[in-house]
Amino acid sequence: EAQVTQNPRYLITVTGKKLTVTCSQNMNHEYMSWYRQDPGLGLRQIYYSMNVEVTDKGDVPEGYKVSRKEKRNFPLILESPSPNQTSLYFCASTPGGPSGANVLTFGAGSRLTVL
């Protein structure tokens, strides 16, 4: 089944404890992206990657890192999480850049709570 898989789905952690949210897609998509979703706000892009070894900042990259060493994987790293990073995170992918022909396929989401 074609899908985007995120782990963990739920995580409660404490301030300053490094964590990684993994994202993997099995569709050979070139474009991958991370979003966060907070109540009352639209999805906000954190980082995106057009292809292997190519990553770019989105609208809210502060406090996050990513890497794209393989086409299928795009992990999101929080080096020193803070409470304002408590959010619902989505990974998404598409064959090329987002367009009418290349709609985003989203993972199931990762709900992160930082105490």
Place this chain on the structure above:
Amino acid sequence: GQNIDQPTEMTATEGAIVQINCTYQTSGFNGLFWYQQHAGEAPTFLSYNVLDGLEEKGRFSSFLSRSKGYSYLLLKELQMKDSASYLCAVMDSNYQLIWGAGTKLIIKP
């Protein structure tokens, strides 16, 4: 700045019709998307408009007026499973997606 506006919440009755509006102000325009998101789940693609007019897809239709910076999603023959949030997103001149906060649609029997 760039802005997408949608109503926060709407209520409708099972079997009825509902129209969810979206207005936008963006730096350029390369298409408008509608996604459906059930509570706690991932957004799923509903429709894409890049030219003015109405796109129909079963019970769902989406309309675009580029000159007015306006779109709507029309849902007919509402079913309880249509209870969800509906997200409007516009692709700007840099092909970046700008997202609205979403409209929570509540369907009552």
